Amino acid sequence: MDIRRLILFIAISFGILFFWQKWMDKRYPQAQTTAQTATASGTAAAPGAAGAAPQDAAALAKGQRIKVTTDLFAAEIDTNGGDLRQLQLLKHGAQGDTTQPFTLLQDSGAHTYVAQTGLIGNGLPTHKSTFTSSQAAYALADGQNKVEVRLDATGPDGVKVTKIYTFTRGSYVINVGYDITNGSTKPLATSAYFRLLRDGKPADQSTGPSMFGGAHTFTGPAVYTEEGKFQKVDFSKIDKGEASYTQSAKDGWVAMIQHYFASAWIMSPLDQPSACGAAACRYELKKLPDGLYSAGAIIDLPAIPAGGKKDVTVELYAGPQETAIIDHIAPGFDLIKDYGIFTVFSKPIFWLLDHIHKVVGNWGWSIIILTMLIKALFYPLASKSYRSMAKMRKLAPRLEQLKERHGDDRMKFQQATMELYKTEKVNPLGGCLPMLVQIPIFISLYWALLAAVELRQAPWILWIHDLSVKDPYYVLPVLMTVSMYVQTLLSPPPPDPMQAKMMKIMPLIFSVFFFFFPAGLVIYWVVNNVLSITQQWYITHSINKADKTSAA
Template structure:
């Protein structure tokens, strides 16, 4: 009876709903807890660890003055802007911690800022830079000890913040300067070489990211695992992803004029961007048998003649995957916002979303309007699909009659059905093809919604406080299920009664 079927369907739906909720709770319980920025102290090693693995140059015979021993507690300096909070170790001048004040780790008033770089006893994710070559200051067994004027630097309303670290190498004065700007996640790392000696100074600039395989946590409403690993531009590919497992097998090396190398994760990215006019050597590798990976670049040789000054510079980006800004920093760096092979559709869709967001001031309404506009644009195709379904529905009595007459002869039944389609000018695929044409656009929209950092912690209405996570009350999934059921009822029923019952269930 109908009421029995309805009760059975309701029970099945309830069971699936409970299983879905419990599975989500089980999955979330197994995820690693977010690392709170305020509870993780920066680890200060007494000497450069073996995993430092400073790149080597062809000629490294030059002598560098041995760094002065400095108390470990005095080695760290803190640098703050409106969007970055960095900790720099004066031994080597590496960025050993980076948090993003504009991006809280969780959606709560007391949430710490999102933690990008960190060096603890259990975790390493740092940005290193230095000088190698004939007169380089950096060795695998020895890093230079810079001297800073103070231990705290803050932007304090200025447009730029300069953080100079000084080091004396015989008659050569070396200043490693970090330049930060208001509202920018890009840090310029500049080496000023002042050669007051009698011999030429020679060196190469290197920059590299060191990271282990720890998995950061981030909310994802779309139930998928985002890419975590290395990426860079190469002469053959504008955006090449290299997984940790690939580096376990063999290192990757390439040379390129300009270019960049990045560590990519969901919503955020860190990247070294060397001088775009120079030819740089890129190398990505696993450090020995450890769980630590290094990806970086080595620039060309620079020579500073006696009595002259020189400058070596590279950019370091650490922050959100901001499509507009990444594209301005370096060619193809915006491809780290991984829209997949449908990026050529996804980018215009995101531009449309951004335009509508500027009008409405709300990403949720922007998504709804874009979806409505896409449905209107595809309405002719959808209408053709529905008309084809309607014609197929009208043919159901005749098809049922044919089945009763030729049910035992499958070949004859197929011939009669095809003749019916031809006589009535009905294409059995007419209801599917228009839908298939729309699929790439909506798949691209899916990637836009899942990859856009702008949706992270973005509210919509009422109980929807974060568009990047699932609906906590499961109202939207239920509404989506109802709409799918309504659409399914518009489709023609299969000629086989058993199949029709299965499809109805």
């Protein structure tokens, strides 16, 4: 009976995972977009601003590159528009080659993904204007906390604009702003736009686990405001015109999300004044030519009087979705880490796992300790289940006698079986509850590990160098298969010989799924099985010992 419940449990778990992924594929198809013949504005004209932003060309023009190196970044800023065109994360290895840094932003290669800003107004510098810099390279020196990159451009009638990037040691937040000096003889009306420009191709999913080798994780824009809350918009809906997103708010942020990493313009950082000022920021998600998409915000600046100055600065987050970091960026920013439909369980599970890791310092051992804590939590239910199974095992010879007595009359056999259970006070379904309770725990841990960039390229022991991908030598899945088979030997055998044979090979069939699961998840399942075997043996041994004592 136990193995049938175990298989039912696993089947339900995989069924939920399978149909959830199918539903996600249908709701968030990651189709690559084709080039569009229509043109679109780089950003909308702001009320009161003189003129509109220039139209986007089919390709990003390139100028001189300014290289910036810090403790976390290797960045390249192009003088054409002052765009942040390339950004490598030095603390995170590239997929498949940990000796090379992970590239988040780029304007050549597999993706087009850059951060752009500009000013709206006749003659004011946009993302297509040419800037100048006094240096071709900047580096964060030892003992230096910040490095500042200043780019200069001229505007109409004596207007001077300086675009400033500020990189801070130990921070994935880059301050991007403008200093505007109105040297003209009349007030200057302008707005500033900050946007992320990206193609619609999905991010590399090869690090993500799934039942069949590739998990679906969301790639696309997202917006958060206090009023509108968190909203993800997939590229296909923008293509179909089903997600023409425009919203005004005095708070929030706009982001591009992919598996493990994100970039975002933060309008209202945590515990800091909003960059929107007195006026509301206007958020926009839209399609541009050449298969590109824009996710950005516009800030309407107050009129700058003749001879006056004005500055505006917005934070750009570009980095990993590490819980310890994103929790302190902005309200609601932790939502970029997608735990799936079981967030209510996954988030506290990862919180506990993270706190265990702070003590032991290794994610593999943290998962083992977490498994032991979960097992201890459900021990009362498991104990009841195993006691029920032990009684069922003792009744196996009597069930076999009933089967022989009633022959092929299955109705009488079932009636006699239920009568036997009633007489011996055995509940045949007594072992189901612990299995059912563990289903949301198992799936929640699956999504917690899927979302955890903290486990990306995190080693455990020996051959396990990355807990977020499958075991390269399949040692853990084999151990899991063996442990499942041992559980079948400890469980009451079904009366039907054919069914008994099927129950013995079912662990092998279901274990195939685990060959493609991340090593971290398989560690959980192996340890869980070993603890279950130990508990089951101990309880069965205790019952048998008690029976012998009472018989004596």
